[in-house]
Amino acid sequence: MRFSSRPARQLVLAASLLSFASLTACNKGGGEFAKTKSGIEYKIFKKVGNDYERREIGPDGDPTYKDRVGKFLLGNMQYRTGKDSVLQNTRRDVGMAVPLPLKELQQKGMPDEALSLLQPGDSGVFRFQVDSLIKPKAGQPAPPYLKRGGNVVLMFVATTNKLITEKEAQEMQPELQKRAMAAQMKQRLASPEYAKQMQAQKEAQAKMMAAPEVVAQMKKDDAVLQDYAKKNNLTVQKTPSGIYYQVLKPGEGPKPNAGQTVSVNYNGTLLSGKVFDSSDKAGKPIDFPIGQGAVIPGWDEGIALLNKGSRAILLIPSPLAYGTRGAGADIPANSPLRFEVELVGIQ
Template sequence: MLTKTQLLLPVLAGALMLQSCGKKDEFHTSEGLTYKIYEKNDKGAYENKGEVAPSDSTGAKVGQVVTMQMMYKNADDSVLFDSRTQKTPLMIPVMEPSFKGGLENALMMLSPGDSGVFKISADSLFAKTFGGQPMPPFIKPGSQMTFFIKVDTVQSQEEAMASQQKMMQQQMLDAQAHAKEQLKIDDAKIQDYIKANNLENVQKTESGVYYVITDPGTGPDATAGDKVTVHYKLSFLDGKEVESSYKGGEPYTFTLGQGQVIPGWDEALQKLNKGSKAILLVPSTLAYGEQDRGPQMPGNSILRFDVEMVDVQK
């Protein structure tokens, strides 16, 4: 069941730039809401729909779920969120309006295929819809926030849940396909790196992590479920160092094989024993994937770890 919490989070997170091919492109005001609504004409171009009568019941209704692209801006015309940067559209349940002229009213004006621009009071939005949360400094008291919405579908909650499940399944398949292709790219780069740096006695795990044991240990082997303590230095293939536990003075302790670290570590560290040192060359698909993790870690980063298995507790 979709809840109001699921409505509130994406509301402060979405919108889409809209275009109009109609001659009249003016805002209208109804029930405290300032708006423009566009619908496609017979030629496939968007035209301003004009005023929407209070009695108009063609839009989404309370209890239904609207799947859409959405963006919103502050009074300085700065984009605060754009759902097009995500890989999935927003799915928002239509609730009873929390105040006159709120976003819920906007959704009830829209039908599948419609686009709209809505100006909503920032004060009312935070006081009524967001439970009195304080406004951030980039939203001015007394100002209006502008929402841009493009509706894809309007469905019952049951239909929306089924669509969401289907969409998630497709995303999973797409992600698996991408990872398979990316692994081939990463593997070729790692092999080039191995040759360029004259690394010897290189081995490869089943999933695709290359490793070189530079100093065999004498202690027990590390296996899944063991509590291990590891010193490490992380760098990119170009030699740029990202971080090092040696500099901080404290090695990292965790339970191996429990998903507490990147998959490449969980697999490759099981090839080591207490006291051993090794080089791990981890493909991006077994590290942090295609998503950027801040300026220090771009997406699809292949990682080199120089590691030391300090301790293994069975």
């Protein structure tokens, strides 16, 4: 679904001081919708003590909005169809409020205008006709599921009492993005498609590792890695898959589970000692979801062995690294690799 307003597309994070249950109750029992000149139907409530009172808006909108333009209102947002199917619910995704941009109105009748009607501490329900809110591609109607949902979209907004600056909103973005990624991964892990995907990935990996040429390469690499560990006085353990590892500094935190995003500092070298990559180049740890095939198999397995805070050496045979293809000019084909890693974070 494509919303024509930036807030409707991008506001995917929030929590609030007011639950959507209360706001929904206000929607059902708060009388008829009022209507702006541009066609937005609305109910706006302000909290008075433990109750909510309806607040009406003049025909020309909220005259105080000009004082809020350029700032951000912290709030919680939800979109539903006319038949109450949830399209988007920021409250279920994170536990903090999201900055809602308050901008000069370029187009009336859109979510931007709806936000302009809200003062800090207000809550509102806004009803849009699907055809006015969606920008369909040329010759294509609005999505059928929205038509079936009553041909309207309801936007629920529950705000806090706080306005913030653009700088403060930008400072919130890393945390908001991190929480959004975690929520997306949680939803993915819960889906039946994910279980099928992971099973197919395991079967493909097992089939690849059972190939005669791979078995031969693993045997060759194993001898090389054992010799390397002995010459370098490493006290390593071996996993069933063939990875050797030594914990240099035990961590005290938990071990990561499949689907969690981890942050890792690392230094990668060939067994000759030549460095081919390092997190120092980026000046920060690398982040990736573990167990999702986002990194080489040796990392997916090796990092999962560590507690948060651990530093370790991983010796990875080539079939669990870059295999016969290598990686550019830095990593030749069939190269066993050494990594020094530090698991600095688990989201």
